[in-house]
Amino acid sequence: MKALVLLSESRHPVSGKPCLSRLEAQAARMATILDPTPAGLHAGPGLETVREALGRGLAHLIHLACAAEDDPVPALAAAVREAAPDVVLAGPRGEGGADTGLLPYALAFALGWPLVPDAVTLSPGADAGTLGIEQALPRGARRRVLVRLPVLVSVHPGAPAPLPFAYARAWAGGAVTRAPAGRVPVREENLEERLYRPRPKVMAQAGLTAAERVAALSGGNTRGRVLVDPAPEEAAREILSYLRGLGLAGARSADD
Structure with a gap:
């Protein structure tokens, strides 16, 4: 089973320094359960922020060199179609920036894939082409679902902790930077600021x-x-x- 992990530019909540998101590090560990050599996919201006993922279980990285103001969804969708993974894992949202948490949903919509949020464990299904997912629910409840591949999965904080960082694994992994396909800049005129209004x-x-x-x-x-x-x-x-x-x-x- 082929697994791909989406990586974002996150910042430490205290120091503000660039770092790998903990949830994405947890996604990297879950990917190793399905694929012995999972890959990471990142769209952004630089790669240094996410290079730590190589030491957390990923075998190699794919970097799509996008500008900071670009919409990454078209480029990510084209890269996912080219890589043709069975499972794409992501954190629920980035950390430390203007992150809305909508990217996994927008990407799943662009690909026409189902999305299963709040996954805590993954396992290959009994039938070929299926994946078993244990999903976290409110009040500590759990639900077991079986989905057909391909699927996009977002990781819950209750998933297994990230793998310990290994320098040997980080040095052995490689990264490929290439120009994205289908780059679409964000149009500033579509954004609107409104004053806060209390909701019922x-x-x-x-x-x-x-x-x-x-x-x-x-x-x-x-x-x-x-x-x-x-x-x-x-x-x-x-x-x-x-x-x-x-x-x-x-x-x-x-x-x-």
Whole structure:
């Protein structure tokens, strides 16, 4: 099974220095389970940021020399079609830049492939041309899915930790830089800046307890005063104050 790992230009959250994204390093380890010599694919102005991936399990790198303002999706899609991998692995988003997390979805759409997010383990399926994926769900749940190849998979932070960095493996790996095909610059006139506007709160899912609904509406902050045997007027004032703090009641009036 042939595996390809998408690599991005990430920066360390503390120092700001260029580094390999941890999730992409985890994707490199998962790729070695499927392919003894997985490759990395990077579209950007330089290669130094992602060269560390050679020491984390990748056998070689393909660098598409794009300008920083270019849209990498057409170039990546053309390179993936040329390489013809069975599985493309990616992190959910880059780190340290203006990253939206949409690139894996845009690339899957351009290729016409299915995308399975939040993968924690991969294994070849019992049938030829299939891949077993264990997918992370909310509240620690897991789901096992079987998909037909080719497929694009994004990695969850709960996936196995990256392989230890090996200098010998990094020196043995090679990198090829070439001009991309289908380069499309990002059009600045399509971008629009808007002032922040508070959105209505999303109601909690059905089937939850009252405490869980309040926690969902308050973002998990359920702290408040504990009143023991309060007078009805005092209890009503406290409830109104709490609801106003959540934005679920109007402003105080003269009658309150």
